[in-house]
Each structure stands twice: as C-alpha cells, then as structure tokens.
Amino acid sequence: MRLAVDGDTHLLVLTGAGVSAESGVPTFRDAKGLWEQHPIEQVATPQGFAADPGLVWRFYSQRRRRAREVSPNPGHLALAEAEGRMGERCLLVTQNIDGLHQRAGSRRVVEMHGSLFETRCARCDRPAFPDLEEHGPGAGGLPQCEACAAAGREGLLRPAVVWFGEMLDPTRMRQVEAFMGRAATGRFVFLAVGTSGVVYPAAGLVLEARAYGADTWLVNVEPTENRGAFHHFVQGPSGRVLPELFEWS
Secondary structure: OOEEEOOOEEEEEEEOHHHHHOOOOOOOOOOOOEEOOEEHHHOOOHHHHHHOHHHHHHHHHHHHHHHHHOOOOHHHHHHHHHHHHHHHHEEEEEOOOOOHHHHHOOOOEEEOOEEEEEEEEOOOOOOOEEOOOOOEOOOOEOOEOHHHHHOOOOOEEEEEEOOOOOOOOHHHHHHHHHHHHHHOOOEEEEEEEOOOOOOOOHHHHHHHHHHOOOEEEEEEOOOOOOHHHOOEEEEOOHHHHHHHHEEEO
C-alpha cells in the first residue's frame, strides 16, 4: 500500500515513542513502571520535582546522555525527505522529546511534550532555552535561574518538558490547528506513526483531522487502540515502512 502525494497535498504527521524506540532510545521504565527502583511519578511530575529536584535532574541528565548516543533511523530520514519535497505543506507533530527528527533534517516540527535539550524556570515565565548541560549532584549542583536571581529571588531551573499532570503549550496546539485549517483547502493527509493511540490529546488528533476532511493513515508495529479512526493501516516498523510508503507525483 502506497500513500500518493501530489502538488496539492498537505501532510500532517504525528509521531510517537515507537519511532524513537527503533533508534534504541530507552524508555527508562521496566515492566513495573520504575526507573532505578523509583516510580516514574517521582521523576516526571511537578510533585516529584518539588520533592527531590536532584533526583529529577539526574534522571533527565541520563536521558540526555542516552539520546545523544543514538542516531536517527530510516523512518526519521523519510519524514525529513517528505518535508524537503513539500515545504510548508508538511508539518510534523511529535510526542517525542529526543530531538531525533531535527537531527534527521526536519525543521517544521511541533514538539507537543517539549524538548529534552531545553530548560526553563520552575518559578518565572522566562522562555525556555537550549541547554545541553548535565545538572544535579556531582555535576555542578542544581541550576538556578539568572532572571530570578537578578530580581532578588530564588528560582530553580527544570527540564522544559511536559510532565504528567501538566497542560500542553496552547501556542503549539494552535499551530497544529492552523495547519489543519490550511490543509482543508486542498487534499489533506494525516499520518500517525509509532503511537499507542491512548495518550490524549495526541490520540485525538486523528478525529480532528477527519473533521477537516483528512485521509487518515496509521503506521505501527501493531494495531492501536484508536485503529478504527483511520482509513488505512500499514503494519510494520516505521524504519522499514516509511522509506517505501510515499508515492510522489
């Protein structure tokens, strides 16, 4: 099964953890939902950060190191090629925070859950900024916000990612909505890759896309919980399927 793309096609792509897993990005969870015997709630929630910011920073510093050790796979490269061919008619929305799409060459990327390589203040509204450093005990101490310090208060920096219990950035979601509105004026294709179909609001994007008249495609190693919302399902790993999926005209 091939996905035909012509000069009138707009393509909205949603990627999930399955795409990164094919590059060897670890989940940091075992079968019991633990990381080094710590419940994931201790390292990926606002409450966990407030209780032990050093532990949280150790977790994310390790994730940064691991993400730098892996490389984009053929699935990442195929999506970057699609953007190169389509330009502004292509938008990639990802649940992943590892930056592999950008390393593959994608530039029109909306990171729904933030970036592993950005940091922001837990107290003030200072914009998130690029940060490749490793923070925490043994790595220079916990990072402090310079803007807060200049204002005479203490502010601890935190990873600029969306934790469990936090809201997505509405600005990013409006960007996706605006793209759907433009796409609806021509042929609109929505493609979900490597997603579980259970995490909202990402899992609901297929229904929004269908409301705009999109032809909906799913590429995954197995049927997802929301499989019934898609017109087409191509089973298999994205690194094998995506390089052969598009039929350009």
